[in-house]
Amino acid sequence: xxxxxxxxxxxxxxxxxxxxxxxxxxxxxxxxxxxxxxxxxxxxxxxxxxxxxxxxxxxxxxxxxxxxxxxxxxxxxxxxxxxxxxxxxxxxxxxxxxxxxxxxxxxxxxxxxxxxxxxxxxxxxxxxxxxxxxxxxxxxxxxxxxxxxxxxxxxxxxxxxxxxxxxxxxxxxxxxxxxxxxxxxxxxxxxxxxxxxxxxxxxxxxxxxxxxxxxxxxxxxxxxxxxxxxxxxxxxxx
Numbered sequence: 001x002x003x004x005x006x007x008x009x010x011x012x013x014x015x016x017x018x019x020x021x022x023x024x025x026x027x028x029x030x031x032x033x034x035x036x037x038x039x040x041x042x043x044x045x046x047x048x049x050x051x052x053x054x055x056x057x058x059x060x061x062x063x064x065x066x067x068x069x070x071x072x073x074x075x076x077x078x079x080x081x082x083x084x085x086x087x088x089x090x091x092x093x094x095x096x097x098x099x100x101x102x103x104x105x106x107x108x109x110x111x112x113x114x115x116x117x118x119x120x121x122x123x124x125x126x127x128x129x130x131x132x133x134x135x136x137x138x139x140x141x142x143x144x145x146x147x148x149x150x151x152x153x154x155x156x157x158x159x160x161x162x163x164x165x166x167x168x169x170x171x172x173x174x175x176x177x178x179x180x181x182x183x184x185x186x187x188x189x190x191x192x193x194x195x196x197x198x199x200x201x202x203x204x205x206x207x208x209x210x211x212x213x214x215x216x217x218x219x220x221x222x223x224x225x226x227x228x229x230x231x232x233x234x235x236x237x238x
Contacts, residue, residue: 001175003155006030009176013183013195021186023153031149033181037174038146040205044213049168050075051145057081057138060104060131064139065124073144077125080138081113087140090116090127098128173208177201 001009010026011017018026041048055064057079078087098119100106108130111117116129125141148167150159157163160172170178184198 001159001172002157003150003153003159006159006175006179007153009179010182010186013179013198014186016186026182027150027153029182029185030153030178033178033185034149034170035146037178037181037205038170040209041171041174041212042144044209049144049146050142051166051168052140052142054137055139055141057132057135059134062102062104062107062127062129062132063122063124064127065122068123069145070141070143071120071123071125074120075142075144077118078140079113079116079127079129080135080140081130081132083135088114088116090118090129093117093119093128095119095121095126102126171212173212174205177205177208180204 007018007023007026010030011021014021038049077090077092079090080087100110107128111128111130113130116127118125118127120126145166145168147170148163158169158172159175160169162169180198180201184194184201186192187194187198
């Protein structure tokens with residue numbers, strides 16, 4: 001379903017048109033309910049919105065800046081300290097729990113490259129480890145990225161298609177349910193009677209979630225950071 005088709009379906013369910021239910025208002029409802037359903041989807045498939053990405057480690061650099069939406073939804077961070085080495089999982093820690101100074105010699109004395117740690121400050125990841133050398137794609141992270149918000153209700157691309165390498169589409173299994181959820185919200189706010197189908201929304205959503213809970217093992221996710229990121233970031237195949 002495209003956003004144009006979604007708009008038409010919402011109008012049909014609500015018995016409205018773009019004058020009685022303005023597109024701008026509709027778009028707000030759609031994006032709110034899209035996130036609500038996406039959150040429910042994540043409960044049955046924990047990694048569904050994971051976005052993996054790679055970047056380079058830089059010689060003697062411990063602080064790496066990333067967009068706030070990446071840092072706020074960081075799932076895990078792995079580091080590779082030599083070109084031929086393996087990635088190791090870095091453990092998050094609160095800055096307040098590290099009482100020493102952020103001086104290179106002190107950090108190297110307190111940490112190593114087998115069990116690195118990191119904390120987040122000033123929109124950046126700060127790595128606590130042994131010495132850092134330049135390693136191509138030595139930094140690998142995974143962050144959650146909800147389906148992209150719709151910019152308009154006149155699109156011609158299917159909503160299930162990923163808009164970019166850094167954003168997810170919205171699964172087609174939930175397109176009608178999204179329209180129905182918007183209709184419920186609209187009617188509730190306008191004190192209108194719900195249809196039988198709308199009253200069965202929660203039952204049908206649970207059925208869809210149950211069917212969707214088994215992931216597609218052939219699925220490939222390609223990740224990269226959004227445009228405007230403070231550093232160059234390369235996507236990779238999961």
